[in-house]
Amino acid sequence: MNGPHSSGPSTEAAFQPLVDALLVGDHKLAAAVAQHLIEQGCSREQVVTDGLEHAMGLLDDKCTVESFNLLEIMLVGRAVSAVVRVLYPDGYAPTEGRATFVIATLEGDVHDLGKNIVRMVLAGKGFRVVDLGRDCPVDDLVGAAQREGAAAVLVSGLISPVVSQVRKLRPALRACGLAHVPVVAGGAALKQLRPEALDVDYVAENAFDGAHYLERHVSGAPTT
Amino acid sequence: MNSLERILRATRLEPVDRTPLVPQLFGHAAVCAGLSLRDYLHDGEALAHAQIRARERYRTDAVFAFLDFGVEAEALGAQLSFGDDRYPDVVGCVLGADDDPARLRLPEPASAGRMPVCLRALRTMRQRLGDSALVAGAVAGPMTASAQLYGIENALFLAIDDPPRLAAALDFSTRLAIRYGLAQLDAGAHAVIVFDPAASPAVVPPGFFREFLAPRLGRVLAALRGGGAAFTWLNIAGPTAGILDCYAHIGADVATFDYYLSAAEASRLLPRTCLAGNLKSLDFLDAAPDVVKREARGLVAAFGGRGGFLLSSGCEIPPEAAAGNIAAMAAALNED
Ligand code: B12
Numbered sequence: 001m002n003g004p005h006s007s008g009p010s011t012e013a014a015f016q017p018l019v020d021a022l023l024v025g026d027h028k029l030a031a032a033v034a035q036h037l038i039e040q041g042c043s044r045e046q047v048v049t050d051g052l053e054h055a056m057g058l059l060d061d062k063c064t065v066e067s068f069n070l071l072e073i074m075l076v077g078r079a080v081s082a083v084v085r086v087l088y089p090d091g092y093a094p095t096e097g098r099a100t101f102v103i104a105t106l107e108g109d110v111h112d113l114g115k116n117i118v119r120m121v122l123a124g125k126g127f128r129v130v131d132l133g134r135d136c137p138v139d140d141l142v143g144a145a146q147r148e149g150a151a152a153v154l155v156s157g158l159i160s161p162v163v164s165q166v167r168k169l170r171p172a173l174r175a176c177g178l179a180h181v182p183v184v185a186g187g188a189a190l191k192q193l194r195p196e197a198l199d200v201d202y203v204a205e206n207a208f209d210g211a212h213y214l215e216r217h218v219s220g221a222p223t224t
Numbered sequence: 225m226n227s228l229e230r231i232l233r234a235t236r237l238e239p240v241d242r243t244p245l246v247p248q249l250f251g252h253a254a255v256c257a258g259l260s261l262r263d264y265l266h267d268g269e270a271l272a273h274a275q276i277r278a279r280e281r282y283r284t285d286a287v288f289a290f291l292d293f294g295v296e297a298e299a300l301g302a303q304l305s306f307g308d309d310r311y312p313d314v315v316g317c318v319l320g321a322d323d324d325p326a327r328l329r330l331p332e333p334a335s336a337g338r339m340p341v342c343l344r345a346l347r348t349m350r351q352r353l354g355d356s357a358l359v360a361g362a363v364a365g366p367m368t369a370s371a372q373l374y375g376i377e378n379a380l381f382l383a384i385d386d387p388p389r390l391a392a393a394l395d396f397s398t399r400l401a402i403r404y405g406l407a408q409l410d411a412g413a414h415a416v417i418v419f420d421p422a423a424s425p426a427v428v429p430p431g432f433f434r435e436f437l438a439p440r441l442g443r444v445l446a447a448l449r450g451g452g453a454a455f456t457w458l459n460i461a462g463p464t465a466g467i468l469d470c471y472a473h474i475g476a477d478v479a480t481f482d483y484y485l486s487a488a489e490a491s492r493l494l495p496r497t498c499l500a501g502n503l504k505s506l507d508f509l510d511a512a513p514d515v516v517k518r519e520a521r522g523l524v525a526a527f528g529g530r531g532g533f534l535l536s537s538g539c540e541i542p543p544e545a546a547a548g549n550i551a552a553m554a555a556a557l558n559e560d
Pocket of ligand 1: 109114159186205207368426540
């Protein structure tokens with residue numbers, strides 16, 4: 001079933017094979033179809049909007065807090081990454097994504113499965129995500145936010161020692177003149193705490209929930 | 225009734241004088257002893273003494289020779305990065321996404337990586353404690369070990385892209401857990417806990433667990449039992465409601481359950497298995513001692529009629545946990 005679509009039935013039909021390949025998580029097929037679309041004269045922006053974002057929207061509708069199949073999402077994520085590599089072999093340039101976010105797991109935390117999913121979901125929604133990896137010092141994350149002109153700073157935290165580091169983020173951002181940049185947290189340890197307890201703007205239940213918040217934030221819609 | 229007897233009776237669902245206190249205190253023992261985690265994880269003698277001191281301090285019924293989830297991969301040649309106050313990270317995986325696990329050889333626990341640290345700790349703890357308290361070893365289960373060999377993402381993608389290869393990695397990891405576990409029993413462990421966090425439904429679907437992991441975990445537990453373990457113990461953190469019922473078929477005498485499940489739910493899924501749990505790890509950091517005490521008393525009460533319960537946390541108690549919160553859990557028992 002297709003959701004409401006802006007670009008008319010003919011485009012929808014043209015992009016359906018890409019959406020299908022993405023949703024079944026076939027990264028090789030998705031990359032090949034994207035390549036074909038580009039060769040047919042589609043713009044990269046169109047492939048992102050009518051292909052990636054459309055597929056992500058459908059996946060998003062399926063993934064509630066109760067029904068969340070990690071493996072399925074990882075496969076779609078891998079297919080999204082493969083398409084992004086076809087479109088932008090060097091990654092989205094700062095001017096190309098809908099907005100730029102920086103993301104990391106903080107020092108001492110090696111869990112990165114969740115962070116990687118968030119990165120893939122946001123890339124699928126057309127955002128540029130600068131991933132600083134795991135075991136990342138707070139200062140490096142803040143430095144990257146400044147350098148990349150990030151619209152938000154994202155942290156994923158699975159173990160408790162990172163809680164105190166998360167609390168240092170906002171003061172560190174403020175010290176760099178980035179007081180206006182929101183901080184969004186997620187991951188098994190952080191989501192047990194409330195935003196006030198972490199001194200962040202939002203604590204996401206899962207990747208899609210976080211993405212909704214960020215989409216509202218970027219579009220200037222009310223975030224609460 | 226000494227600590228070991230108390231635990232053994234609980235594992236058989238027999239009456240006990242009080243609920244056994246078996247919190248998952250690993251790295252916290254280092255903090256109590258003023259050791260860096262780095263030193264604790266490299267020196268079996270130091271680990272043993274720190275564990276014994278932590279047991280005395282909180283009056284628990286067990287000590288653990290659990291190091292970290294890098295031990296198995298390191299013994300096979302993976303490169304780890306250590307910190308003073310954090311657990312290590314695998315920085316160089318043993319297997320690339322396209323590598324065949326057939327090229328791996330089982331390590332020799334007496335000499336490979338830090339496996340000797342664990343064995344040394346077990347020997348010392350058993351010498352010191354004899355049969356007065358539980359001396360527990362620990363191995364990584366097949367999914368976690370495979371995830372550490374390939375990197376967790378690559379391991380998960382193999383499940384789709386090349387199931388026979390993942391099966392081969394899981395089989396190798398099964399033999400690895402058995403060999404390392406048997407060496408721990410030889411060194412003096414009464415029992416060896418099988419930790420398999422990557423087998424959690426937080427990571428793999430329950431259907432995958434039943435088909436690919438349950439049979440292999442069953443093989444590990446059977447081998448440990450055959451090797452003289454006093455009982456078997458399966459420890460998987462996270463939301464395990466969808467898999468807990470199979471632990472009985474897998475052959476687990478003790479099953480850890482995390483805070484995602486209630487005591488009633490866990491008992492319903494495993495009516496004849498000793499359960500260990502399920503205080504929230506994070507509460508040991510942030511909650512007030514009264515909260516921990518209330519939760520602990522609630523658990524003891526919930527299992528009162530049934531027995532077969534070890535008061536514990538659902539996952540590791542963080543190294544930097546507040547001592548007052550751990551003491552509060554112990555106090556909940558003393559006031560019975
Ligand atoms: C798999 C796993 C591991 C793997 C990690 C492999 C890897 N590369 O990631 C291994 C085996 C290596 C491991 C090691 C350890 N682990 Co571990 N592990 C887990 C487990 C079972 C699943 C975590 C996971 O990947 N979940 C799947 C992902 C997809 O979920 P997620 O991260 O929550 O992400 C989702 C959302 O939260 C959200 N999200 C996540 N981040 C963000 C960020 C933003 C901005 C947004 C919007 C959303 C978002 O998006 C994702 C998709 O929706 C959990 C148990 C659990 N229930 O979580 C324990 C758990 C995280 N581990 C734990 C522990 C204690 C450890 C160890 C310290 C054990 C030890 N003593 O060595 C070590 C850590 C070493 C270290 N220095 O970090 C504890 C942490 C307890 C605590 N509060 O401190 C947990 C919670 C178990 C528990 N129940 O208590 N672990």
